[in-house]
Amino acid sequence: MYYTAEVSNMCPVAKGAYHGPAPIPEEGQWIQAKEIKDISGFTHGIGWCAPQQGACKLTLNVKEGIIEEALVETIGCSGMTHSAAMASEILIGKTLLEALNTDLVCDAINTAMRELFLQIVYGRTQSAFSEGGLLVGASLEDLGKGLRSQVGTMFATREKGPRYLEMTEGYCSQVALNKDNEIIGYEFISFGKMMDFIKAGMDANEAIEKAKGHYGQWDNAAKYIDPRKD
Structure with a gap:
């Protein structure tokens, strides 16, 4: 350690x-965090x-300062999905500090990492009061059956009104309208279930029909439209 001449000539004063x-x-305890290894928690946040x-x-599960689990979900340009693939390999096994100072390829993922770092080191995690924290793999519960991200995609114009394209349940194949042309329900296809049926040997057309579901006043509709064509 090097000191200036002014500091070198000062007399020592004891710290109180x-x-x-x-x-x-x-994770259900109150911790005085002094080092990265003192940090544990499960949390998620958004970057842009x-x-x-x-x-x-970005969802991270950190145990004793090490990232044990990462779920990376992106929406935007096509390059972001490839960046997410790389980030999923980069993040696991790193300490929080390493991850914060690592290029995670995409600005959105880097920003999310910064926001999560602040949440975790200040104790603002989803598992802050969960004794023992959450098991590694807990982030998959956010995806549900079929392990697909829950994305809402809607399109609307002033002239033609709204179109439901993708809901939590899945791909919107039809929209139900009442006599006033107002949306009162929709038909969806759960891609996760559909792929499970196909992988089990079911015919693709049969799998599509079996994976369909309806929401709202579907049976009371005056007409049905394809939101991508009609």
Whole structure:
């Protein structure tokens, strides 16, 4: 350690009471975090790219400072999906500090990592008061059956009105309208279920029909339209 001449010529003065870091909630305990290995928690957050044309939802499960689990979900340009693939390999096994200072390929993922770092080190995680934290693999519960991201995709114009394209349940194949042409329901295809049926040996057309479902006042509709064509 090197000191300036002014500091070198100063006489030593003893430090008084020790004021340690404020304890933060981590997996059901109050922890005075002093090192990266003192940090544990499960959380997720959002990041965005510089031109704000896309976003990333990043979920991390950290145990004793090490990222044990990462779920990377992106929406935006096609390059973001490939960046997510690379980030999923880069993140696991790194410490929080390493991950914060690693190029995760896409600005949106880098920004999400920054936001998650702040959440985790300040004890603002989803597992802050969960004794023992969440099991590695807990992020898959957000995806549901078929392990597909839950995405809402809607399109609308002033002239022609709204079109439901993708809902939580899946791909919207038809929209139900009442006599006033107002949306009162929709038909969806659960791609996750459909692929499970096909992988089990079911005919593709039969799998599509079996994976269909309806929401709202489907049976009371005056007419049905294809939201991508009609």
